[in-house]
Amino acid sequence: MNFEFPTKVKDLQARVTGFMEGNVYPNEKVYEQQLDEGETRWQIPPIMEELKAKAKSENLWNLFLPESERGYGLSNLEYAPLCEIMGRSPIGAEVFNCSAPDTGNMEVLERYGLEEHKKQWLEPLLSGDIRSAFAMTEPGVASSDATNIESSIKLEGNEYVINGRKWWTSGIGDPRCKILIFMGKTDPDNPDRHKQQSMILVPTDAPGITVLRTLPVFGFDDAPHGHGEVEFDNVRVPATNILLGEGRGFEIAQGRLGPGRIHHCMRQIGVAERSLEKMLKRVKERVAFGKTLAEQGTIMADIANSRIEIEQARLLVLKAAYMMDTVGNKEARAEIAMIKVSVPNMTLRVIDRALQAHGGGGVTTDFGLAHQWASSRTLRLADGPDEVHRVAVAKMELRKQVRPDFN
Numbered sequence: 014m015n016f017e018f019p020t021k022v023k024d025l026q027a028r029v030t031g032f033m034e035g036n037v038y039p040n041e042k043v044y045e046q047q048l049d050e051g052e053t054r055w056q057i058p059p060i061m062e063e064l065k066a067k068a069k070s071e072n073l074w075n076l077f078l079p080e081s082e083r084g085y086g087l088s089n090l091e092y093a094p095l096c097e098i099m100g101r102s103p104i105g106a107e108v109f110n111c112s113a114p115d116t117g118n119m120e121v122l123e124r125y126g127l128e129e130h131k132k133q134w135l136e137p138l139l140s141g142d143i144r145s146a147f148a149m150t151e152p153g154v155a156s157s158d159a160t161n162i163e164s165s166i167k168l169e170g171n172e173y174v175i176n177g178r179k180w181w182t183s184g185i186g187d188p189r190c191k192i193l194i195f196m197g198k199t200d201p202d203n204p205d206r207h208k209q210q211s212m213i214l215v216p217t218d219a220p221g222i223t224v225l226r227t228l229p230v231f232g233f234d235d236a237p238h239g240h241g242e243v244e245f246d247n248v249r250v251p252a253t254n255i256l257l258g259e260g261r262g263f264e265i266a267q268g269r270l271g272p273g274r275i276h277h278c279m280r281q282i283g284v285a286e287r288s289l290e291k292m293l294k295r296v297k298e299r300v301a302f303g304k305t306l307a308e309q310g311t312i313m314a315d316i317a318n319s320r321i322e323i324e325q326a327r328l329l330v331l332k333a334a335y336m337m338d339t340v341g342n343k344e345a346r347a348e349i350a351m352i353k354v355s356v357p358n359m360t361l362r363v364i365d366r367a368l369q370a371h372g373g374g375g376v377t378t379d380f381g382l383a384h385q386w387a388s389s390r391t392l393r394l395a396d397g398p399d400e401v402h403r404v405a406v407a408k409m410e411l412r413k414q415v416r417p418d419f420n
C-alpha cells in the first residue's frame with residue numbers, strides 16, 4: 014500500500030492551496046459583503062465570477078469528472094485531496110467549478126445524456142456559465158425511501174407532462190440555475206417499485222414552475238444558492254428529455270449519488286481541518302485562569318481527538334475513492350455509505366470542539382463556525398439520512414457468510 018500521492022497530484026495540491034491562499038480566503042468577506050450590498054441576496058456577488066475566471070485561466074477548473082475526455086483526467090482518488098482543499102472555504106468549490114449539486118448533475122449528463130443534452134446543458138455547466146439543481150425530495154412523503162416519490166411524469170404525444178411538489182431543491186435560488194434533474198413516476202403501477210421512477214431534464218424557465226419559497230437552514234438562507242420548495246404544474250418538456258428511458262431513475266440515482274456523496278465527504282474533511290486550525294489559533298491566543306487555553310488539559314484532549322478523527326475519516330474517504338476507481342461506484346457502495354455516515358458526524362464533532370473553544374464568539378457569525386456547523390449538520394440528512402446508510406451497511410454485513418464452526 015502506497016500512501017503517497019503521485020507528483021501530478023502533489024503539484025495540483027500546491028497550486029490549489031496557493032490559489033486558495035492568494036485569492037479565495039482573502040475574498041470570503043468580500044463575497045459576503047457584496048451579497049449583503051446587492052439589491053437582493055439572490056444575485057451573484059461579482060467577486061465570484063472574477064475568481065472563477067482567474068481559476069479557469071490558471072487551468073484549475075473542472076478537476077472532477079473521472080473517466081471522461083471532458084474532465085481533467087483525474088481519478089476519484091487523485092481528486093480527493095484537491096476537493097478537500099476547496100472544501101476549506103464555503104466559496105471554494107464554486108470558484109473551481111466543482112460544487113454541488115453541479116458535479117453530480119454533470120456526471121449524470123455525461124453518462125446518461127444524449128449528445129443534444131450535452132451540448133445544451135453539459136457544455137455551459139462545464140464552462141461555469143449556468144448552474145443546475147436536483148429535484149427528488151417531496152414535502153408530502155418520506156423521501157429517504159425514494160420509492161415513495163409521488164410526482165408524475167406522463168407521456169403525451171411527443172412531450173412529457175410533469176406535476177408535483179418538491180422541496181429542498183438546492184441551488185434553485187441562483188439566477189444562473191437553468192436546468193433541473195427531476196425525479197418522478199412514469200409507471201406508478203409497475204409491480205417492481207424500483208422501475209416506477211424516471212429522471213428527466215427540466216429547464217427552470219419552463220412554464221408551470223413556481224418557486225414557492227426558499228427554506229432556511231437553522232436560519233441561514235444559503236443565498237444565493239438557496240433550497241427551494243417548488244411547484245410543478247403541468248410542466249411540458251420534449252419527450253427526448255427523459256434520461257436513459259422510462260423506469261431507469263433508480264439506476265441513475267445509484268450512479269449520481271455515489272460521486273455526489275463522496276464529494277461532500279471530501280469537502281467535509283477540509284471543513285474539519287479549517288475548524289481545527291481556527292481552534293488552534295484561538296486557544297493559543299486566549300488566556301484563562303493564568304494560562305493559555307492551549308495549555309488546559311481538556312482543550313489538548315479536544316485537539317488530539319479532532320486530529321485523530323480527521324485522519325481516520327480521510328483514510329476511509331480515500332479508500333472509498335480508490336474503490337470507485339477500481340471496482341466501480343456500485344461495488345463501492347458500502348464504503349460510500351460508511352463515509353456518508355462517519356464523515357459529517359466527525360466534522361460536526363470537530364466544529365463543535367472548535368466552537369466551544371471560541372466561547373460565545375463561536376456561536377456568532379464572526380468566525381464562520383456556526384454556519385459551517387449548520388451546513389455540515391444538513392449532511393446527516395441530505396443525500397440520504399444516516400439511518401438509511403447504516404441500514405445499507407448492516408445489510409451488506411449480514412449477507413456475509415459466517416463460518417458455521419465459528420463461536
Ligand SMILES: Cc1cc2nc3c(=O)[nH]c(=O)nc-3n(C[C@H](O)[C@H](O)[C@H](O)COP(=O)(O)OP(=O)(O)OC[C@H]3O[C@@H](n4cnc5c(N)ncnc54)[C@H](O)[C@@H]3O)c2cc1C
Pocket residue numbers: 114146147148149150151154155156157158180181182183184230240391394395396397398400401404
Ligand atoms: C440542506 C439540504 C439540502 C438538500 N438538498 C437536496 C437536493 O438538492 N435535492 C433533493 O432532492 N433533496 C435534497 N435534500 C433532501 C434530503 O435528501 C432529504 O431530506 C433526505 O433524503 C430525507 O428525506 P425526508 O426529509 O423526506 O425525511 P424522511 O424520509 O421523512 O425521514 C425522516 C427521518 O426518518 C428517519 N429514517 C428514515 N428511514 C429510516 C430507516 N430506514 N431507519 C431508521 N430511521 C429512518 C431518519 O432519521 C430521517 O431523517 C436536502 C436536504 C437538506 C436538509
